[in-house]
Amino acid sequence: MVDLWEKKFVWIFFLILVFSYSYGQNKSINDLRKEKEKTSQEIDYINHLLKETDQNAKTSISRLTILEQKIHLQEKLISNINNELGYLDSTIARTTQNIDSLNTDLILIRNRYAGMIRYARRNQNQNNQLVFLLSADDFNQAYKRFAYLKQYADYRRTQAEEITALKEKLNELVVSLNKRKADKEQLLSSRVSQSEKYAKQKAEQKEYFAALQKKDKELKKKLENQQKIALKLEKEIEKSIAEEARKAAAKTSKVPGAKPSPELKILSDDFSKNKGKLPWPLQRGLITDHFGEHPDLVLKHVVRKNSGIDFTTESGAKARAVFKGEVTKVLAIPGGNWAIILRHGSYLTVYSNLASVSVQAGQKVDTKQELGTIFTDREDDNKTVLKFQLWFENNKQDPEQWISM
Numbered sequence: 001m002v003d004l005w006e007k008k009f010v011w012i013f014f015l016i017l018v019f020s021y022s023y024g025q026n027k028s029i030n031d032l033r034k035e036k037e038k039t040s041q042e043i044d045y046i047n048h049l050l051k052e053t054d055q056n057a058k059t060s061i062s063r064l065t066i067l068e069q070k071i072h073l074q075e076k077l078i079s080n081i082n083n084e085l086g087y088l089d090s091t092i093a094r095t096t097q098n099i100d101s102l103n104t105d106l107i108l109i110r111n112r113y114a115g116m117i118r119y120a121r122r123n124q125n126q127n128n129q130l131v132f133l134l135s136a137d138d139f140n141q142a143y144k145r146f147a148y149l150k151q152y153a154d155y156r157r158t159q160a161e162e163i164t165a166l167k168e169k170l171n172e173l174v175v176s177l178n179k180r181k182a183d184k185e186q187l188l189s190s191r192v193s194q195s196e197k198y199a200k201q202k203a204e205q206k207e208y209f210a211a212l213q214k215k216d217k218e219l220k221k222k223l224e225n226q227q228k229i230a231l232k233l234e235k236e237i238e239k240s241i242a243e244e245a246r247k248a249a250a251k252t253s254k255v256p257g258a259k260p261s262p263e264l265k266i267l268s269d270d271f272s273k274n275k276g277k278l279p280w281p282l283q284r285g286l287i288t289d290h291f292g293e294h295p296d297l298v299l300k301h302v303v304r305k306n307s308g309i310d311f312t313t314e315s316g317a318k319a320r321a322v323f324k325g326e327v328t329k330v331l332a333i334p335g336g337n338w339a340i341i342l343r344h345g346s347y348l349t350v351y352s353n354l355a356s357v358s359v360q361a362g363q364k365v366d367t368k369q370e371l372g373t374i375f376t377d378r379e380d381d382n383k384t385v386l387k388f389q390l391w392f393e394n395n396k397q398d399p400e401q402w403i404s405m
Helices: 004-052 061-120 127-133 141-212 214-256 262-273
Strands: 286-289 292-295 303-306 309-311 319-320 325-333 337-344 349-357 371-374 382-390 395-397
Touching: 004 061, 004 286, 004 371, 061 141, 061 309, 127 309, 214 303, 214 325, 214 337, 214 382, 262 349, 309 371, 325 349, 337 371, 371 382
Parallel strands: none
Antiparallel strands: 286 309, 292 303, 309 382, 319 371, 325 337, 337 349, 349 371, 349 382, 382 395
């Protein structure tokens, strides 16, 4: 009987291991599938942006930039598919191994059970059991014989139940194995399709790049104009910071030992604690230019400078505050449309290239509150770009380190 309970314990422990492994695998696969779905949605959004741009202007920088992002996401999608295939291969191998192991156990238990049945048939006379009990020397021996017969009957029942449980588990594993194999076939087909799309996109990118290189002078002129507008905005921001610093100095000079207001300090601390958690300055978009200096995509020996980051989005999109604060200034930049500067304690956020604004200087705003409509350039590929900057006092910050990615 000890042997029976040991076997039952081993069997239960084995089932726990199988279910635990399956749960871990399913969790990993579910995570991969969510990531794959998210990447597919981002690719669909990029396709939407490409459709919004002027179909006749197939050699624009904005289209090339968006296409670069699309190719990157396509690579990520193929990588996701490969990772999922790897998990499926591992799961299929493990499930096959479990099926073989359970089949071996089932054969062993069936053989033992068949032996018991044959023995019972040879001794199926019920009088044998009665004689076995009545031939006992005393009551204690008779009770022990009765307990033995009961344990024997229980053991036979347990063996039958184990056979049934094994068969059910085998059926479940076979169904799971077939599903995994079907999923694998579907993924293999998807990988072929996505790889073909990737090849076409790389060819399109090469074509764009070659065509843009022929527009060298036009692109340089456009870049110079953009940098002039950016410089004007930067001067306005620095001017605004200097003005507020003078105002603050004038107030504190009248009161000996005066410090910044507690409200200003609390707001600043709150903002700093949200590094890496701030919402995007628009509901949906694509980062198409990054902070700092980096080589131009097309122009050789040309370095682009950006005091913030650029978001490309769809026509009619709204800019929104990334954090609660106060509108410091609303200004019109010649050639650069409208810009809004928000103060959050010692921090500033700047939203520029707006077609219209819906707030005014001195107004308090909440997180995610709409500030204005982003400008759509009908003369430049219908592109809709929000330029976003983040400053700490008079020091520029990389917004990508602050917003949630």
